[in-house]
Amino acid sequence: MQACLSLRGITKCFGSFSALNHISLDVQPGEVLALLGENGAGKSTLMNIIYGLYQPTAGQILLNGQPVTFSSPLAAISHGIGMVHQHFMLVPAFTVAENVAIGQGKARLTLRLDQIAKELQQLAARYHLQVDPFARVADLPVGLQQQVEILKALHHGAKILILDEPTGVLTPKEITGLIQTVRSLAAQGTSVIFISHKLNEVLEISDRIVVLRQGQCVGEVSPQGTTPGDLARMMVGRDVSFQPDRQASPRGEAILVMDSVRAINDRGVAALQDISLAVHAGEIVGIAGVDGNGQTELAEIVTGLRLLTAGEVVIAGENLTNQTPLDFINQKVGHVPEDRKKNGSIKGFSLWETAVMKNHGNFPFSHSGILNHEKMIDHTQKLVRQYDVRMATIHQSAHSLSGGNLQKLILAREITATPKFIVVMHPTRGLDVGAIEFVHSQLLEARRQGAAILLISSELEEVMSLADRILILYEGKIVGQLLPDEYDPNHIGLLMAGAREAG
Structure with missing residues (x-):
């Protein structure tokens, strides 16, 4: 033929x-x-x-x-x-x-x-x-x-x-x-x-x-x-582990607390309706749902990028309701956004500029208002080695990297800042199996170190393999909560499509 x-x-x-x-x-x-x-x-x-x-x-x-x-x-x-x-x-x-x-x-x-x-x-x-x-x-x-x-x-x-x-x-x-x-x-x-x-x-x-x-x-x-x-x-070119090693981890105090949160989207339509949840130190809470059901607005609210219309957001005991993104950063909030180019990096910035862009004003990158470029470059070189970011030079544009390598660079920047709380949205979308394995291992390591992690993903296998609890978001509401022994992809899929839990 x-x-x-x-x-x-x-x-x-x-x-x-x-x-x-x-x-x-x-x-x-x-x-x-x-x-x-x-x-x-x-x-x-x-x-x-x-x-x-x-x-x-x-x-x-x-x-x-x-x-x-x-x-x-x-x-x-x-x-x-x-x-x-x-x-x-x-x-x-x-x-x-x-x-x-x-x-x-x-x-x-x-x-x-x-x-x-x-x-x-x-x-x-x-x-x-x-x-x-x-x-x-x-x-x-x-x-x-x-x-x-x-x-x-x-x-x-x-x-x-x-x-x-x-x-x-x-x-x-x-x-x-x-x-x-x-x-x-x-x-x-x-x-x-x-x-x-x-x-x-x-x-x-x-x-x-x-x-x-x-x-x-x-x-x-x-x-x-x-x-x-x-x-x-x-x-x-090597063997890959498909099942992350999610070992039992002691759960600490509540780091993120959301109480009766409401918010509207960019069209003025209700995006989140009476959302109440908590994420504890040493815990990964997964948010499962079809894209467009309030996930973007949820991530923006817990990073200071969107205003609430009702309710409150508390991070590590500090009420940050409707505060600025800088206030959230200063409270040790990390953010791996869904759009790594639009929201996770800046067009025209090099790898080393991208790697320190949220921490450039802090020691050792800055002292008395003077930037220390040598420290920034040394830090970036360590990150690209540790996180296996494949590139020609740290002076090239970050946007010239493949999607997986840019994601690893952003993840390196956020996790090495030792956040108390980190929201990670679609962390492996479009990544190959090797990059997925690495990203998962880094998230679990951050959990082991005591970070509270909110994982937002439409990949059910990913959420089920990483999360200590799963919340299902549908039309801006939490319609179900599941523990690991209750994880079932068909049941979760039905909840994602709008079915309600019995009782």
Whole structure:
């Protein structure tokens, strides 16, 4: 059978740095090909070449045996290649049909929305999708928004569909639905390139698995007879522990106390409703929930980034209700934010500037108002060695790091400041198995040292493996609390979707 997509010797260089080195692979019609690799392995660069965002330095792309060149995503789309990005490219205020109409070729500009809606209904029925073409995207749950992205690509004529970390923001039930959708697409001839760090999902859904490491293809395996451990070794070159060593830890005094907290979001709508909770020294409390149910506002409130409309927040006995972020920092509050570039670092700052940016005014980095750059650089060099931050030089821009390495740098900055309380939001989203293992070990070490940790994550396996207690957040309310012997992913998934605990 002739491959529908072939890559031959694809190489991509950025200056003297080689991001991809002679990558060759084939994608067959109706095949689900999983692409694995650690952070910085070149997966995104390769997909950006296929999708026309980058041009290869060397090598060739073939569609059905014919050489092609994609100068832009529009050129790739016109050749039947679609991509669903990890962060959806939808206009929330538009309906499903209006979102699909965006990006139509000139020949389709006069097509009426009711005709597009009719075509979408036919596509949805064909691939067993549950999408109302007239629904406003802002009113749809995340799983249905993802279906809109898939429908949009199919409506644009995609025969090869790239899914970039598609399960990162989904509930277990939505993940099951996505897997069914992918199988339906493949059964009807659509080829799917599935990029994920979740090894069990890859083994369940794929027909073949290709592994990249340091810009090279290091292996291709069949899911049959392959274990997650096998894949992890191929990705990072060593054995990886999948189960964090969460040993019993004595629980100390309450460090964070929230009492009847209410807050609104940026649209003026209630985001948190009567939230009361406590996090103790030496304890990890996990917050499980589908994105958009108040997690962002919760993290902002306990770091001074958002005002309360009612209630109070106490940190280590100090009432910090509606105080400034600096007040929280001075009270030894650490924060690993969900957006590591927007909120965890500053564009244009080097690694060493990023590593000390919250503590630059403190000894030994500053004395009598004079900054000691030598101390800052020495400190950063120690951090990058201890936390295995892979970079060319500590003087390079922090934003030039891969996502996993920037996350390790931010985590190093926050944990080495010995916080009394730390809020960690989606700490391993988009990270490879090796980086995940390291991040988990550092969080558990901070817990062992007596830090109170609030872990906010949509990754159920992560929350269950790290948390001493789990609170489920739904529509801004805590709808359940579970202890380790009560952890069950199906039950937690139901609570995340709005079910209430009995009694």
